[in-house]
Amino acid sequence: MGPINTSVPERASRTYRELLGWPVTTGHRYRPRSGCTCGEPGCSTPGAHPRREVAVLTGDEVALGGALIAATRYFDALVMPKETGLATLAALGEAVVVPCVVDETRAVLLVRAATGQHALENGLLPTVELRTGPTGWIALPPSHRTRWDTPPWHDRTGHPVLLPHGQEIRSHLLEALGHGRHAGAMSDVCGPVLGGFPEYCVYCERLVERTEETLLMLGFSASGARPSLYAHPECPKPRQLAPKRARRA
Structure with missing residues (x-):
């Protein structure tokens, strides 16, 4: 199996659906001269957030420049400052593989579905947002300004990564936040x-x-x-x- 490329929306959409089993939807688009198609002045996630009307993609009908959005149904997402996320990955080293999406300011660590709360101290950390269940969402590469720091598949084999339990990253996340x-x-x-x-x-x-x-x-x-x-x-x-x-x- 050759290298997995998520820089092309159609290929990325197919990879998320067929390899990982993650249904994806098309989100808002980023326009270089006009900003996000949501029309919100100063949109904090231009071209990387859902539309109000959600339709799961069943083929490669990805809108040009549109975000790829996945609901947090098959995983939990821990959204945090980028520096904190990368520090957590550094603390983990090669002991635990944690898929991670980053943009210019944030990191999103993916753990097993319904286990994200176990990564948080007393179920709550002020700088970490837990997204879980069918109402939560994340923007996947190649959505605007997003990329995989650690992809959810093994580079050598192309096989999916087994998502860790939230408890496995708890101590390392707290360490990164200065609570260790x-x-x-x-x-x-x-x-x-x-x-x-x-x-x-x-x-x-x-x-x-x-x-x-x-x-x-x-x-x-x-x-x-x-x-x-x-x-x-x-x-x-x-x-x-x-x-x-x-x-x-």
């Missing part, structure tokens, strides 16, 4: 935490401030899956033990 371990002592130890989530020394595992002096390795990758590493300047580096010599018989 040592959260109560963050301001006392290292002052304001940049990016909304704590950083820990790779040597002593205590909180460390992100500065040029404490930076050990600069991270890379679009999702932050290879994060930057920090350490206290006063922390000794682990001693490298010399290899043991083989004993003579």
Whole structure:
């Protein structure tokens, strides 16, 4: 199976329907000179939100430039600031694959249907919106300004990803929001935490401030899956033990 391409609306629509089993509808269109077809001045999601009249697409009749909208019937969606979403993915690493759609300001993490509330602290986090059930929705790529940071299929095989239970990402999401371990002592130890989530020394595992002096390795990758590493300047580096010599018989 070749690479899955969601840059073409017709192909993307077919992929969502046939590979993932997600019915999709056509949403509003984005017009470069006129903005969103909803006509709302200052629309916050131009070309990436539903129309009032919803009709599930059964073929490739996608309107030119129209958004692809999926109801949260077969998954739950956790909508949050982009920085928080990418920090959560970075904390998860390769342990759990969480499909994630991003636009310029937001990240949408997808978990198993009816489990999204288990990712939230006491069922509620102010900066995270849970969309669940047939009345919720998300805009799928190639809707205006959206793209997959982590697609819901495996790149090598093209097989669908098994969506994680919301509980599996709970601790990592709370960590990204600054509610994880040592959260109560963050301001006392290292002052304001940049990016909304704590950083820990790779040597002593205590909180460390992100500065040029404490930076050990600069991270890379679009999702932050290879994060930057920090350490206290006063922390000794682990001693490298010399290899043991083989004993003579």
